[in-house]
Amino acid sequence: QVQLQESGPGLVKPSQTLSLTCTVSGGSIRNGHYWSWIRQLPGKGLEWIGYMFYTGTTNYSPSLQSRVSISAGASKDQFSLKLSSVTAADTAVYYCVRGISGYRMDVWGQGTTVTVSS
């Protein structure tokens, strides 16, 4: 059974780069599937950030495209999110997710809260 776990700093300063890692247990990011990041702003709905297909192809939300990067880790069981030039508006719970497709997301991490504050 595949499980996902997010990790990374819970506090990031404005203008810096938010970096999160998702560790996949019970599977590999190179055996198929879409590997996504979704965020949820405080008290708000879900926002799609982007995904990386297992081949390495990526697709990002147009509203974040200029600041976001999703890539595979050095290990076959990790992928990462980098979001640059963060502001308080990027404060959110960040989820890493496995998808059968970009929109059919069947395994979710528990989520990690990232606060942007000086």
Added chain:
Amino acid sequence: QSALTQPASVSGSPGQPITISCTGTSSDVGDYNYVSWYQQHPGRAPNLIIYDVTNRPSGISDRFSGSKSGNTASLTISGLQTEDEADYYCCSYTSTSTHVVFGGGTKLTVL
């Protein structure tokens, strides 16, 4: 502003059915049978309950069903139970460059 439109809230009594709508456009819901629904309880990660408009993943109760008409997809929960109280989000493939769009979410209250 979300690309897919959902009612902010719906409510129902135990045992009754409710339906949550998700309205998109011909670039997403209308032209593709690639709609999924997620249930999210407070403080928890979302959980996939419907995919490809009508299909339920293994382990999801058959009280949950999905349908689509034109540009609007719908999630129906029959025989409401107290544990169904949660937020529900629709999601669709879109032919725009985004490829993935969410609805704004609907809070279901079981009275």
